[in-house]
Amino acid sequence: MTFSAESGSVRELLDKSAITEVIYTVAHAMDARDWDLFATCYAPEAEGDYVNANVAGREAIIAGTKAFLEPLDATQHLVGNLRITVNGDMATTHATFIAQHVRAEATGSGQYILGGTYHDTLRRTDxxxxxxxxxxxxxxxxxxSSVLTTSVS
Structure with missing residues:
Protein backbone atom coordinates (compact mmCIF):
# COMPACT_ATOMS: atom_id res chain seq x y z
CA MET A 1 0.00 0.00 0.00
CA THR A 2 1.32 3.44 -0.91
CA PHE A 3 0.31 6.81 0.46
CA SER A 4 0.09 10.04 -1.44
CA ALA A 5 -0.13 13.55 -0.03
CA GLU A 6 -3.86 13.42 -0.75
CA SER A 7 -4.56 10.19 1.12
CA GLY A 8 -6.71 10.77 4.19
CA SER A 9 -4.24 9.75 6.86
CA VAL A 10 -1.29 11.63 5.35
CA ARG A 11 -3.41 14.72 4.75
CA GLU A 12 -4.59 14.63 8.38
CA LEU A 13 -1.01 14.34 9.63
CA LEU A 14 0.07 17.29 7.46
CA ASP A 15 -2.89 19.35 8.68
CA LYS A 16 -2.19 18.53 12.32
CA SER A 17 1.47 19.44 11.87
CA ALA A 18 0.56 22.79 10.30
CA ILE A 19 -2.01 23.52 13.01
CA THR A 20 0.49 22.65 15.74
CA GLU A 21 2.91 25.13 14.18
CA VAL A 22 0.26 27.88 14.33
CA ILE A 23 -0.45 27.25 18.03
CA TYR A 24 3.25 27.23 18.92
CA THR A 25 3.92 30.30 16.77
CA VAL A 26 1.34 32.31 18.74
CA ALA A 27 3.20 31.51 21.97
CA HIS A 28 6.60 32.32 20.45
CA ALA A 29 5.35 35.58 18.93
CA MET A 30 3.88 36.73 22.25
CA ASP A 31 7.13 36.05 24.11
CA ALA A 32 9.22 37.70 21.36
CA ARG A 33 6.76 40.62 21.11
CA ASP A 34 6.74 39.96 17.35
CA TRP A 35 3.33 41.39 16.48
CA ASP A 36 3.74 40.90 12.73
CA LEU A 37 4.36 37.18 13.29
CA PHE A 38 1.48 37.06 15.79
CA ALA A 39 -0.85 38.55 13.15
CA THR A 40 -0.02 35.76 10.67
CA CYS A 41 -1.70 33.26 12.99
CA TYR A 42 -5.14 34.88 12.99
CA ALA A 43 -7.86 35.31 10.38
CA PRO A 44 -9.01 38.93 9.88
CA GLU A 45 -12.41 38.10 11.40
CA ALA A 46 -10.98 36.22 14.40
CA GLU A 47 -12.64 36.45 17.80
CA GLY A 48 -11.16 36.18 21.27
CA ASP A 49 -12.87 35.08 24.48
CA TYR A 50 -10.59 36.02 27.37
CA VAL A 51 -12.70 35.51 30.53
CA ASN A 52 -12.96 39.26 31.23
CA ALA A 53 -13.32 40.45 27.63
CA ASN A 54 -14.58 39.39 24.24
CA VAL A 55 -12.67 40.80 21.29
CA ALA A 56 -13.67 40.89 17.61
CA GLY A 57 -11.16 41.16 14.77
CA ARG A 58 -7.47 40.38 14.35
CA GLU A 59 -6.41 43.99 14.91
CA ALA A 60 -8.32 44.16 18.21
CA ILE A 61 -6.78 40.86 19.33
CA ILE A 62 -3.29 42.18 18.54
CA ALA A 63 -3.95 45.50 20.31
CA GLY A 64 -5.30 43.79 23.41
CA THR A 65 -2.45 41.30 23.59
CA LYS A 66 0.13 44.06 23.13
CA ALA A 67 -1.47 46.17 25.86
CA PHE A 68 -1.40 43.21 28.23
CA LEU A 69 2.13 41.97 27.51
CA GLU A 70 4.24 45.01 26.61
CA PRO A 71 4.40 46.44 30.16
CA LEU A 72 6.04 43.18 31.28
CA ASP A 73 9.78 42.63 31.26
CA ALA A 74 9.45 39.04 30.04
CA THR A 75 7.00 36.21 29.47
CA GLN A 76 7.36 32.55 28.66
CA HIS A 77 4.36 30.63 27.36
CA LEU A 78 4.77 26.85 27.38
CA VAL A 79 2.04 25.03 25.44
CA GLY A 80 1.40 21.30 25.68
CA ASN A 81 -1.11 18.46 25.65
CA LEU A 82 -2.30 19.67 22.25
CA ARG A 83 -5.34 17.79 20.92
CA ILE A 84 -6.44 18.53 17.36
CA THR A 85 -9.60 17.52 15.53
CA VAL A 86 -9.69 18.21 11.79
CA ASN A 87 -12.99 18.25 9.93
CA GLY A 88 -12.42 19.23 6.30
CA ASP A 89 -11.32 22.86 6.16
CA MET A 90 -12.08 23.49 9.84
CA ALA A 91 -10.29 22.32 12.96
CA THR A 92 -10.56 22.62 16.71
CA THR A 93 -7.78 22.38 19.25
CA HIS A 94 -7.47 22.06 22.98
CA ALA A 95 -4.15 22.79 24.65
CA THR A 96 -2.87 23.47 28.13
CA PHE A 97 -0.44 26.26 28.96
CA ILE A 98 1.79 27.55 31.69
CA ALA A 99 2.66 31.21 31.31
CA GLN A 100 5.34 32.94 33.37
CA HIS A 101 5.02 36.74 33.64
CA VAL A 102 7.89 38.87 34.94
CA ARG A 103 7.84 42.54 35.90
CA ALA A 104 10.70 43.97 37.94
CA GLU A 105 8.72 47.04 39.07
CA ALA A 106 5.87 44.99 40.57
CA THR A 107 5.11 45.55 44.24
CA GLY A 108 5.92 41.95 45.25
CA SER A 109 8.25 39.28 43.93
CA GLY A 110 7.81 40.39 40.31
CA GLN A 111 6.85 36.92 39.09
CA TYR A 112 3.39 35.56 38.34
CA ILE A 113 2.62 32.19 36.80
CA LEU A 114 -0.70 31.17 35.28
CA GLY A 115 -1.84 27.76 34.10
CA GLY A 116 -4.84 27.21 31.90
CA THR A 117 -6.29 26.13 28.59
CA TYR A 118 -6.53 27.37 25.04
CA HIS A 119 -9.52 26.27 22.96
CA ASP A 120 -9.09 27.29 19.32
CA THR A 121 -11.08 27.05 16.14
CA LEU A 122 -9.07 27.27 12.91
CA ARG A 123 -9.94 27.56 9.23
CA ARG A 124 -7.87 26.39 6.30
CA THR A 125 -7.01 29.19 3.87
CA ASP A 126 -5.41 28.91 0.43
CA SER A 145 -0.54 39.24 40.87
CA SER A 146 0.62 42.89 40.92
CA VAL A 147 2.79 41.89 37.93
CA LEU A 148 -0.35 42.13 35.80
CA THR A 149 -1.49 45.57 36.94
CA THR A 150 -1.18 48.36 34.39
CA SER A 151 0.43 50.78 36.80
CA VAL A 152 2.77 50.13 39.67
CA SER A 153 2.63 52.35 42.77
Missing amino acids: ADWKITRRKIRGMWSNGD
Whole structure:
Protein backbone atom coordinates (compact mmCIF):
# COMPACT_ATOMS: atom_id res chain seq x y z
CA MET A 1 0.00 0.00 0.00
CA THR A 2 1.32 3.44 -0.91
CA PHE A 3 0.31 6.81 0.46
CA SER A 4 0.09 10.04 -1.44
CA ALA A 5 -0.13 13.55 -0.03
CA GLU A 6 -3.86 13.42 -0.75
CA SER A 7 -4.56 10.19 1.12
CA GLY A 8 -6.71 10.77 4.19
CA SER A 9 -4.24 9.75 6.86
CA VAL A 10 -1.29 11.63 5.35
CA ARG A 11 -3.41 14.72 4.75
CA GLU A 12 -4.59 14.63 8.38
CA LEU A 13 -1.01 14.34 9.63
CA LEU A 14 0.07 17.29 7.46
CA ASP A 15 -2.89 19.35 8.68
CA LYS A 16 -2.19 18.53 12.32
CA SER A 17 1.47 19.44 11.87
CA ALA A 18 0.56 22.79 10.30
CA ILE A 19 -2.01 23.52 13.01
CA THR A 20 0.49 22.65 15.74
CA GLU A 21 2.91 25.13 14.18
CA VAL A 22 0.26 27.88 14.33
CA ILE A 23 -0.45 27.25 18.03
CA TYR A 24 3.25 27.23 18.92
CA THR A 25 3.92 30.30 16.77
CA VAL A 26 1.34 32.31 18.74
CA ALA A 27 3.20 31.51 21.97
CA HIS A 28 6.60 32.32 20.45
CA ALA A 29 5.35 35.58 18.93
CA MET A 30 3.88 36.73 22.25
CA ASP A 31 7.13 36.05 24.11
CA ALA A 32 9.22 37.70 21.36
CA ARG A 33 6.76 40.62 21.11
CA ASP A 34 6.74 39.96 17.35
CA TRP A 35 3.33 41.39 16.48
CA ASP A 36 3.74 40.90 12.73
CA LEU A 37 4.36 37.18 13.29
CA PHE A 38 1.48 37.06 15.79
CA ALA A 39 -0.85 38.55 13.15
CA THR A 40 -0.02 35.76 10.67
CA CYS A 41 -1.70 33.26 12.99
CA TYR A 42 -5.14 34.88 12.99
CA ALA A 43 -7.86 35.31 10.38
CA PRO A 44 -9.01 38.93 9.88
CA GLU A 45 -12.41 38.10 11.40
CA ALA A 46 -10.98 36.22 14.40
CA GLU A 47 -12.64 36.45 17.80
CA GLY A 48 -11.16 36.18 21.27
CA ASP A 49 -12.87 35.08 24.48
CA TYR A 50 -10.59 36.02 27.37
CA VAL A 51 -12.70 35.51 30.53
CA ASN A 52 -12.96 39.26 31.23
CA ALA A 53 -13.32 40.45 27.63
CA ASN A 54 -14.58 39.39 24.24
CA VAL A 55 -12.67 40.80 21.29
CA ALA A 56 -13.67 40.89 17.61
CA GLY A 57 -11.16 41.16 14.77
CA ARG A 58 -7.47 40.38 14.35
CA GLU A 59 -6.41 43.99 14.91
CA ALA A 60 -8.32 44.16 18.21
CA ILE A 61 -6.78 40.86 19.33
CA ILE A 62 -3.29 42.18 18.54
CA ALA A 63 -3.95 45.50 20.31
CA GLY A 64 -5.30 43.79 23.41
CA THR A 65 -2.45 41.30 23.59
CA LYS A 66 0.13 44.06 23.13
CA ALA A 67 -1.47 46.17 25.86
CA PHE A 68 -1.40 43.21 28.23
CA LEU A 69 2.13 41.97 27.51
CA GLU A 70 4.24 45.01 26.61
CA PRO A 71 4.40 46.44 30.16
CA LEU A 72 6.04 43.18 31.28
CA ASP A 73 9.78 42.63 31.26
CA ALA A 74 9.45 39.04 30.04
CA THR A 75 7.00 36.21 29.47
CA GLN A 76 7.36 32.55 28.66
CA HIS A 77 4.36 30.63 27.36
CA LEU A 78 4.77 26.85 27.38
CA VAL A 79 2.04 25.03 25.44
CA GLY A 80 1.40 21.30 25.68
CA ASN A 81 -1.11 18.46 25.65
CA LEU A 82 -2.30 19.67 22.25
CA ARG A 83 -5.34 17.79 20.92
CA ILE A 84 -6.44 18.53 17.36
CA THR A 85 -9.60 17.52 15.53
CA VAL A 86 -9.69 18.21 11.79
CA ASN A 87 -12.99 18.25 9.93
CA GLY A 88 -12.42 19.23 6.30
CA ASP A 89 -11.32 22.86 6.16
CA MET A 90 -12.08 23.49 9.84
CA ALA A 91 -10.29 22.32 12.96
CA THR A 92 -10.56 22.62 16.71
CA THR A 93 -7.78 22.38 19.25
CA HIS A 94 -7.47 22.06 22.98
CA ALA A 95 -4.15 22.79 24.65
CA THR A 96 -2.87 23.47 28.13
CA PHE A 97 -0.44 26.26 28.96
CA ILE A 98 1.79 27.55 31.69
CA ALA A 99 2.66 31.21 31.31
CA GLN A 100 5.34 32.94 33.37
CA HIS A 101 5.02 36.74 33.64
CA VAL A 102 7.89 38.87 34.94
CA ARG A 103 7.84 42.54 35.90
CA ALA A 104 10.70 43.97 37.94
CA GLU A 105 8.72 47.04 39.07
CA ALA A 106 5.87 44.99 40.57
CA THR A 107 5.11 45.55 44.24
CA GLY A 108 5.92 41.95 45.25
CA SER A 109 8.25 39.28 43.93
CA GLY A 110 7.81 40.39 40.31
CA GLN A 111 6.85 36.92 39.09
CA TYR A 112 3.39 35.56 38.34
CA ILE A 113 2.62 32.19 36.80
CA LEU A 114 -0.70 31.17 35.28
CA GLY A 115 -1.84 27.76 34.10
CA GLY A 116 -4.84 27.21 31.90
CA THR A 117 -6.29 26.13 28.59
CA TYR A 118 -6.53 27.37 25.04
CA HIS A 119 -9.52 26.27 22.96
CA ASP A 120 -9.09 27.29 19.32
CA THR A 121 -11.08 27.05 16.14
CA LEU A 122 -9.07 27.27 12.91
CA ARG A 123 -9.94 27.56 9.23
CA ARG A 124 -7.87 26.39 6.30
CA THR A 125 -7.01 29.19 3.87
CA ASP A 126 -5.41 28.91 0.43
CA ALA A 127 -1.98 29.25 2.06
CA ASP A 128 -2.25 27.85 5.60
CA TRP A 129 -4.37 27.55 8.75
CA LYS A 130 -5.61 30.59 10.68
CA ILE A 131 -7.18 30.88 14.11
CA THR A 132 -10.76 32.15 13.86
CA ARG A 133 -11.60 31.91 17.56
CA ARG A 134 -9.50 31.56 20.71
CA LYS A 135 -10.97 30.94 24.14
CA ILE A 136 -8.52 31.26 27.07
CA ARG A 137 -9.33 30.02 30.53
CA GLY A 138 -7.07 30.22 33.57
CA MET A 139 -7.20 27.22 35.88
CA TRP A 140 -4.67 28.16 38.54
CA SER A 141 -2.12 30.82 39.38
CA ASN A 142 0.70 31.46 41.79
CA GLY A 143 2.85 34.41 42.67
CA ASP A 144 2.67 38.17 42.61
CA SER A 145 -0.54 39.24 40.87
CA SER A 146 0.62 42.89 40.92
CA VAL A 147 2.79 41.89 37.93
CA LEU A 148 -0.35 42.13 35.80
CA THR A 149 -1.49 45.57 36.94
CA THR A 150 -1.18 48.36 34.39
CA SER A 151 0.43 50.78 36.80
CA VAL A 152 2.77 50.13 39.67
CA SER A 153 2.63 52.35 42.77
